[in-house]
Amino acid sequence: MSLVLDIEHRRGEFQLQIRQTTGGDNVLAVVGPSGAGKSTLLNIMAGLDAADRGRMLLHNRVVFDTAAGKHMSARERRFGYLPQQPLLFPHLSVEGNLLFGRRRRGHPGARAPQPDLVIALLQLQALLRRKPATLSGGEAQRVALGRALLANPSLLLLDEPLTGLDWARRDEILHYLRELKRRFAIPMVLVSHNMDEVVQLADELLVLNAGKAVACGSLFEISSDLALATYTGNLAAGSIIRARLTAQEQGIAQLKFNGGVLNVPALPDAIGTELRVRILARDVMLSMNPVEAISANNILAARVIATRAVDSVHVLVQLDIGGSKLLALITQQSMQRLKLAAGTAVHALIKSVSLELSSAHKAAGTG
């Protein structure tokens, strides 16, 4: 089972050139700077734009293949598409919008998302009789999500679903998206320029820059890739690791990961919960000796894998911590002083407050 993308597309000066195969079963995040071709790629996948050349296969089904002259229309693809603007039908009520796709998709099976469940999940009961013009941004986005979902899509295409929403709404929609992923197991392609969203939803990452795929693979591997920082920005660079909550006492939770244990402030999750931890490179300090008198809660023995100068002042250091990879952002000056090179043994100091967690509770209280 897989998603095969082999696309060449030119519009004026811009050229999109992608040749990647991904899992296709999970959430694939497409990230990159604006103008990288993310939305163009999504439009082509949705069938609203035709690629100049190439093919797309989802689970061995040909979506289009220009060489073979095959092209499924947007209608035949059965992909749910959530563009940046909700694009609700202004003349229909919220209910009319929600059921628009469902009414046109024949008899959906028992496994298809049911209206009652989707309406409850997205908390749309009170909105059903309203017209789209009277909805807030977050409400409209929820309706658009429900509408796409009720058409029983085989793939959900989300184009910056959280753009233009305030922080509270962001968390809310993110929470719903995570719920959808859990309940319906619909594969998703998520276009985003926000690593926070990506960390919380994605399993795989496709990094686009100037129309080209510069990295593609599992979120955990790609996030600690040195080259990626060039596209996410130095401040956003950080690695994502999988961890399990193993103990909680005295206001400190212990997260066990492949390579060690992280101490973080207490969490509301049950012992045994799997969590994603994002550690920003700028929040990791390096020391040659194990420091004891320091306020940082996490000090881990590490080994330098590689370094990469990201600008005239900063260097990104890729570290190996018992099999897990971590990034640290330090100055060129520090690197010279510590004489860091591949293979150097160091200690990574991580402030516990700088951990970013992705767990179901984070947005559970909102909405």
Place this chain on the structure above:
Amino acid sequence: MLTPAEITALLLSFKVAGWGVVAAMPLALLLGHVLARGRFAGKFILEGLVNLPLVLPPVVIGYLLLLTFGVRGPLGAWLAEVAGVRLVFSWIGAALATGIVTLPFQVRMIRLAIEAVDPRLEGMAETLGARRWDRWVNVLLPLTLPGIIAGAITAFSAGLGQFGAIITFVANVPGETRTLPLAIYTAIQAPGGETQAARLALLAIGLALAGLCLSEWLGRRARRLVTA
């Protein structure tokens, strides 16, 4: 108030303008759609052709219709032979002339209404499983309907006043082609017809005003619907 002949002229005006606008509507919808959404070379030529009746003297349109649909005209002879229909001196001819002269009003309003609709809405409808016809009927049409009606009312109001093309093409036959403007013209020509002419003129002014107000109101509704 009005004499039977005047009432006949008034009702005939409604009939001629009404049928003219209704008959031209499918063509107006097609042209409005093509001009709003189409991308092709020579679009400005089509635009010019559609708007030609606005600037051409109506007499010229009547004359061209006479050449085409007259008894000896290519289409006129064919229609008479095949369907037994004669347009000259008939209210149907008057309706045809009115439909053509008022076509630009309809096309313009329909085009504006369609241009105001985000084409991505139709794209969304397609991803949700709507076929072309379905998208047209259930997305584009409801959103443009107020604009279409506003265009039809403007065209109808303008059609009530059509004079030059009608008198040139189908002449001034009482009860058949003598619409309100032709009745006003006839009254002015007749000795002592000034009061009648003034009365009918007031009526024409009232009708035109009512039509414009209605069309403006609908136009606003249309904009509200789309920007909502």
